[in-house]
Amino acid sequence: MDSLLDFEECVQDSPEFRLNLDQFETDVSLLETQLEKVMKLSGKMVEAGQAYSAANQLFLSSLAELSTFHKRDAIITSCLNQFDQGLQEMVSFHTMLFDQTQRAISQQLTNLCTQFLPQLAETRKEFLRIGEDLESAAAKNAQAPRHKAADAERASHLLLATRKCYQHFALDYCLQLNTFKTQQRVDILNSVFSFVHAQFTFFHQGFDLLRDLEPTMKTMAVQLSQLSAECAAKRKELENKHLLVQQRDASGEPIVSPCPGSDDVIQGYLFKRSRRKSKTWKRCWFTIRDNQLIYRKSHKEDAMVLFEDLRLCAVKSLENTERRFCFELLSVQKCCALQADSEQLKQTWLSALQGSIDLAYRERDSQATQPKEPPSLLCGGDASPGPPTRRPAVLGVALSGPGNQRCCDCGEEEPRWASINLGVTMCIECSGIHRSLGVHLSKVRSLTLDSWEAEQLKLLCVLGNDVMNRIYEARCSEEGRVKPRADSPRAEKAAWIKEKYVEKRYVQSGGSGEAQRQKDEARLQLYRASLDGDLVTMAAALAKGAEVNGSIGEEGGRTALIGAAVGGSLLACEFLLQNGANVNYRDQRGQGALHAAATAGHTGQVCLLLKRGANQYAVDERGQDPLAIAMETAHADIVTLLRMARMNEEMRDSEGVFGAVGDDETFQDIFRDFSNMASHDPEKLSRRQFSRGGEMKEEEGEAEEEEEK
Structure with missing residues (x-):
């Protein structure tokens, strides 16, 4: 064991004590430097270890993601999961090792340095100061004159007091140095021992962990052997397939046939x-x-x-x-x-x-099922597929109209498309251009694929290409415009259709008067033609700019649709509705088209307006809805139709959650019968009325068999 400072020599303050003290101070300074170096490197080692643990954790996470590719193989998945768990525990062991290292080295040595070294430095500072005071007091005592007894006595007392103080600080300083030198050996050895014990524990835990994984590693070795054999066989199979495909497609022509098992044509x-x-x-x-x-x-x-x-x-x-x-x-x-x-x-x-x-x-x-339209609408041809001479029913009826056998805009034969609101037929290329104009100008449908109602087909037969072209192409020769042909470019056809229907450049104008006056005249012309059911005049009025929803002040604010409902023309109502007429518009008395049709007793118009969304609950200025008006005017068929429509709507609202969703089938059948009869036998709908007593009566000249039918 190293020698310590002798307290007796400290009191004597001999040169030997001074040499030993200098050596002690040098050793303490050197030890402090070495301790600081050890603690600094220990901190760096712990930081590097923590970074290693973090990187190791990321690496294990990537391995776990990689193992998801084998999630269908239970054995491999089990092995990989066990490996992952074992390696995760190793990372935890590393983390604990670095924590113990930090406590063993950094904390213990730091405590040693902070407990002794600052106090040693302070005590040494006071020891040196008192030593200097002692030297000064000894010099003054030696210089005191003999004949001045008082000064000599004071110098002697000062020297004695200073020497006692010096001895006290010297003994304390020696005690602290001896204590530090004794304690540092224990603390350093304890610190190193704790570090080595942590290392021992870490490697022992790792050994136990890997020993537990030994069965899993053996299982994985067997799996690796099997996978290697399967991989070699699969590579051989792929090489053979590659060779076969290469020999078969040596011509270089691309393959356009579908893949096996695909639904592609x-x-x-x-x-x-x-x-x-x-x-x-x-x-x-x-x-x-x-x-x-x-x-x-x-x-x-x-x-x-x-x-x-x-x-x-x-x-x-x-x-x-x-x-x-x-x-x-x-x-x-x-x-x-x-x-x-x-x-x-x-x-x-x-x-x-x-x-x-x-x-x-x-x-x-x-x-497809058989169409339910009456035979009068299906006389245009056979509905079965076949040569062009055997056309579907709707197509045959549509092409029977004047000029409908050719496209209205380019003249191509056998058109398969039509515009509902314009009442014309067209080829597939012109139909695409019509559709680009927007449904507010042209509502395009297929004559072979879409379903058609009776009123819509009749519009094609009554109007047709010849009638509409006489309206929209009236001034074509005056303008020097040549109509495109079937083989004309698409751009030329598009320009022609835009000039014809959007700009209405070739419609016969009313003269050189004001535009507003011409529109007012066209609106009045549209209303009167709607009353009379004159479709040609109605189409001409719309072409001249008449507003389909424009009201006529002298007629009580009625629109053309209300006029058509009063006049009783079913086709006029359909034509206006297809061209954007508001089915629920009401005049100054609060009556709409449905009120007017119920008042006039036009069952066909009531049926059509209900199909197009007319509000059967709207009331006029007297507070009467269409059903009340029909009861007042004693029209039995209209009352029945409105009651059935109201009943169906109430049943649909009440059973929408718990019952079947949709309209009642019985109502649909009755509604369809009314619609067909209104289209083909309208006279049958105006023969039954309520008597004032509430009973039905027959009109004059009606046969009993017709009434029963």
């Missing part, structure tokens, strides 16, 4: 021309599936539907372009040019598209 790459930039083509992946043409611009984008229903499309080869192997699809809304890589692929796509269209028509016809 055909799929492959085609060039698609941009709709805005006609010289821009982009290669896309196209697929025919579920009677739709679908394409994908790139593998990073979702598939988009180019044509919703191929039944509404026509496909043809495109020869008047600079590019080869092109073909075109036309629909109501748009047209699209496509290009294949070769003539063979072009013909394959044309056959596939046409085949899909034909198959969709056959499936629809095989599932």
